[in-house]
Amino acid sequence: MxxxxxxxxxxxxxxxxxxxxxxxxxxxxxxxxxxxxxxxxxxxxxxxxxxxxxxxxxxxxTIAGATHTDDPRLVTKVLLGINVAVWIAVMATDTGLLNALELFGRASLSEYGPSEGVAAGQWYRLLTAVFLHQQAMHIAFNMVSLWFLGPPLEAALGRARYLTLYLLSGLGGSALTYLLAPPNQPSLGASGAIFGLLGATAVLMRRLNYDMRPVIALLVLNLIFTFTWSNISWEAHVGGLVVGTAVAYGMVHAPRDRRALVQRLTCLAALVVIIAVVGIRTLQLG
Structure with a gap:
């Protein structure tokens, strides 16, 4: 400082x-x-x-119309707890839970097994994959990012808006992955939601006239890692970033006299786009 x-x-x-x-x-x-x-x-x-x-x-x-709370980290703590609990469960069940919750378009998990995946009607995979991790380094990086990015956003947006932002960002990452990745390619992790929080942080800092250079540098660095490291779902990162940035913009720039309406319409629009992307891909995969 x-x-x-x-x-x-x-x-x-x-x-x-x-x-x-x-x-x-x-x-x-x-x-x-x-x-x-x-x-x-x-x-x-x-x-x-x-x-x-x-x-x-x-x-x-607050700036987004939320009331002040005694613990601005409550939702962040709950999200951390869910992610860690699911990771422990995955480690305890080998690949069983992993196969049941990870995201992929359409594939057969065994030689003579039925077709599974989002295109086969398992829509829940779009959400469950957001809380799913396998490697210790993967969950550690995502949870450290969540702990640092989450509380300031939770304090500024309020618990309900913050949770909505997190879930829509995660779903946005899942939707773009489902649309662009090969149907049999598995994907998992909270990275889409984390990138959504990163985009939201940039929006909030710009709204408050803060120095944008640190968050821009962090964003650029993460995007470089996204497109240069192997085994990273760039679709999830980009999808989460786009949705998180758009939703946050609607939340903090909504006019005060129509704040609730604009914020709800922004979230609804994001959800409609996500549903449309999933519907288009499902039709493609038959």
Missing amino acids: NDQAVCCYRHPDRETGVRCTRCERPICPECMVSASVGFQCPECVTSTSGTGHAPRAGAPR
């Missing part, structure tokens, strides 16, 4: 470029409360409540 870094007055370890429009103290995303103009800190909002001058009624809201 350099000598000129400005940090949130309530969280001294968090750099920020946003100030309260009333008291001008620096505030981080967790402390930002949307006002008619700019953002206010929780103290200024509390001091004006009940006087007819509050920027909005009810509890303080």
